[in-house]
Amino acid sequence: MIKSIFDLKIPDDYNLFTKGISQSLLGSFQNCRRKFLFEINRFQSPDIERKTTYGTMVHDLLEKIYIAFYRNKISWEDLTKMTLINIENYKLPNLFNQNDIELMKAKAQAMLEEYLIFYKTDFVNFKFEEIEKVFSVNFKGYILKGKIDGRIYDKNNGLWNIEHKNFSKIVDELPDLLTYDFQNLFYMVANRCKEKYDIVGVKYNVLRNPDVRKTVNPEEVYNHLKDLIKKDPRYYFIRYEIPYSSDKVKNFSFELWNKLNDLQEIIDIDDKKQQFFRLYKNEKACNSPYKCDFQQACSTCNLVGYKQKDKLFNELESSKKAIKIQ
Numbered sequence: 001m002i003k004s005i006f007d008l009k010i011p012d013d014y015n016l017f018t019k020g021i022s023q024s025l026l027g028s029f030q031n032c033r034r035k036f037l038f039e040i041n042r043f044q045s046p047d048i049e050r051k052t053t054y055g056t057m058v059h060d061l062l063e064k065i066y067i068a069f070y071r072n073k074i075s076w077e078d079l080t081k082m083t084l085i086n087i088e089n090y091k092l093p094n095l096f097n098q099n100d101i102e103l104m105k106a107k108a109q110a111m112l113e114e115y116l117i118f119y120k121t122d123f124v125n126f127k128f129e130e131i132e133k134v135f136s137v138n139f140k141g142y143i144l145k146g147k148i149d150g151r152i153y154d155k156n157n158g159l160w161n162i163e164h165k166n167f168s169k170i171v172d173e174l175p176d177l178l179t180y181d182f183q184n185l186f187y188m189v190a191n192r193c194k195e196k197y198d199i200v201g202v203k204y205n206v207l208r209n210p211d212v213r214k215t216v217n218p219e220e221v222y223n224h225l226k227d228l229i230k231k232d233p234r235y236y237f238i239r240y241e242i243p244y245s246s247d248k249v250k251n252f253s254f255e256l257w258n259k260l261n262d263l264q265e266i267i268d269i270d271d272k273k274q275q276f277f278r279l280y281k282n283e284k285a286c287n288s289p290y291k292c293d294f295q296q297a298c299s300t301c302n303l304v305g306y307k308q309k310d311k312l313f314n315e316l317e318s319s320k321k322a323i324k325i326q
């Protein structure tokens with residue numbers, strides 16, 4: 001078991017030509033090379049599950065809703081019933097006490113019930129080409145990996161990726177930032193490698209993650225949140241449509257190529273020490289935009305308390321099937 005960060009190196013069996021890279025891992029390399037080094041060794045903070053549980057649950061539940069609609073042709077009325085069952089049955093990690101679990105589920109129930117009402121027309125108009133699409137494509141020899149939440153046709157038969165996001169904070173600049181969003185463009189390039197045609201862009205489906213005080217009981221949270229959402233649903237549910245021109249995707253593909261070359265150059269270094277120092281810290285990224293999960297590791301120079309994931313890309317595994325209504 002590696003404890004000192006100075007013992008870390010890029011694993012011998014890792015390279016971009018066979019194992020590939022996800023947008024998230026390459027994003028870490030851009031943000032802070034040291035963070036990339038931790039992640040390529042599959043380390044993650046012990047708090048990660050605690051921080052991401054609610055968002056993961058809502059994302060999984062949304063996925064089940066659209067899968068049930070697309071693959072199982074479940075009616076809108078039954079989707080609401082199914083979602084309730086899915087929330088009840090959803091297994092949350094045993095890090096949480098019963099009250100925390102019930103609060104999270106009450107919040108998710110209020111959000112998703114109102115989501116289904118607000119976007120009822122999705123379940124008439126959406127024509128999916130694919131859903132939960134896991135890809136692994138060859139981009140000039142490098143392997144790009146990812147998972148697209150869904151892909152739908154517009155009324156002119158243009159194809160759009162759809163991405164579900166849970167944000168506690170939505171900055172005013174988000175529409176501008178999305179015009180050159182790294183994940184979206186990474187997926188657009190990956191699509192071009194595989195399908196040889198361009199998709200129109202990305203429908204960015206944002207659900208706000210509401211803050212609820214822990215002292216309130218689950219029923220109050222549910223009722224309070226339902227009232228708030230009914231009064232102003234557009235505050236909680238926001239969609240952005242971002243078309244990406246062919247030129248924009250082409251230009252991004254050159255940038256991506258250069259980023260991958262920079263990383264591969266470091267992977268190719270044999271001298272472990274030299275490689276370690278090429279994967280240097282970016283101290284400007286430790287608190288920006290959020291607290292980095294590896295602050296303790298960088299501060300103590302060891303990885304005591306950090307966990308190692310089983311698989312490098314376990315977030316790209318295809319997820320479970322929708323629960324059917326009996």
Ligand code: SF4
Pocket residue numbers: 032033034035281282283285286287292293294295296298
């Ligand atoms: S704490 Fe800062 S330097 Fe360390 S991995 Fe995170 S962003 Fe990089």
